Amino acid sequence: MASQSANGNSLRPVVFCGPSGSGKSTLLKRLMKEFPEAFAFSVSHTTRKPRPGEENGREYHFVTREEMLKAVEKSDFLEHAEFSGNIYGTSKKAVEAVLQSGKICALDVDIQGVKSLKKSNLNPIYCFIKPPSMEVLEKRLKERGTETPESLQKRLDTAKIELDFEKLEPNAFDYIIVNDDLEQAYAKLREILKSQITKINGL
Numbered sequence: 001m002a003s004q005s006a007n008g009n010s011l012r013p014v015v016f017c018g019p020s021g022s023g024k025s026t027l028l029k030r031l032m033k034e035f036p037e038a039f040a041f042s043v044s045h046t047t048r049k050p051r052p053g054e055e056n057g058r059e060y061h062f063v064t065r066e067e068m069l070k071a072v073e074k075s076d077f078l079e080h081a082e083f084s085g086n087i088y089g090t091s092k093k094a095v096e097a098v099l100q101s102g103k104i105c106a107l108d109v110d111i112q113g114v115k116s117l118k119k120s121n122l123n124p125i126y127c128f129i130k131p132p133s134m135e136v137l138e139k140r141l142k143e144r145g146t147e148t149p150e151s152l153q154k155r156l157d158t159a160k161i162e163l164d165f166e167k168l169e170p171n172a173f174d175y176i177i178v179n180d181d182l183e184q185a186y187a188k189l190r191e192i193l194k195s196q197i198t199k200i201n202g203l
């Protein structure tokens with residue numbers, strides 16, 4: 001699934017993995033704002049119903065559970081997972097579409113997703129975004145104001161498992177970015193991806 005940019009160098013997708021609240025979206029948003037020509041998300045599939053304003057093929061490819069399971073069976077997906085009763089997944093085609101457009105495909109996946117991607121021939125750059133501590137993670141999630149006490153606890157429990165995995169298998173990731181000071185974390189991410197970004201024409 002390697003794709004070629006205009007100058008013949010292959011663009012590698014970039015995987016962002018890390019506990020909920022570690023700062024994946026914050027860092028990615030910043031990256032996309034600074035380099036809008038360079039990065040794009042692939043459009044995921046989901047079996048959940050579209051929300052008002054959502055368009056098929058833009059926010060998600062909306063499919064039935066039956067269609068999704070059939071496609072999974074056919075190995076059309078690089079990774080998929082079930083969250084609160086709905087299946088979500090990244091198809092090979094969706095990633096390929098981003099690569100064909102000459103952009104770097106950004107993927108935000110959990111540990112299971114990383115394990116699935118490792119079995120594919122995608123060859124992405126794996127980045128683990130790590131909070132400075134569990135205490136800081138809890139504080140940031142609370143301050144984000146998006147969680148109920150139950151969902152907060154669930155995220156913190158999952159975070160412990162994810163941080164244990166990273167400790168046990170640090171080699172699963174090409175880079176580990178501790179998101180303590182945001183400016184420093186972003187500078188590190190930028191440095192890591194510099195060689196990929198400069199492969200894109202005009203940047």
Ligand SMILES: Nc1ncnc2c1ncn2[C@@H]1O[C@H](COP(=O)(O)OP(=O)(O)OP(=O)(O)O)[C@@H](O)[C@H]1O
Nearest residue numbers: 019020021022023024025026140144179180181182
């Ligand atoms: N370095 C930082 N210093 C202080 N606050 C931060 C830092 N990085 C992120 N935050 C804040 O922490 C909260 C969690 O960050 P963010 O939503 O980017 O995490 P996430 O990993 O994308 O989470 P999820 O997986 O739940 O989407 C946000 O409110 C964000 O503004």
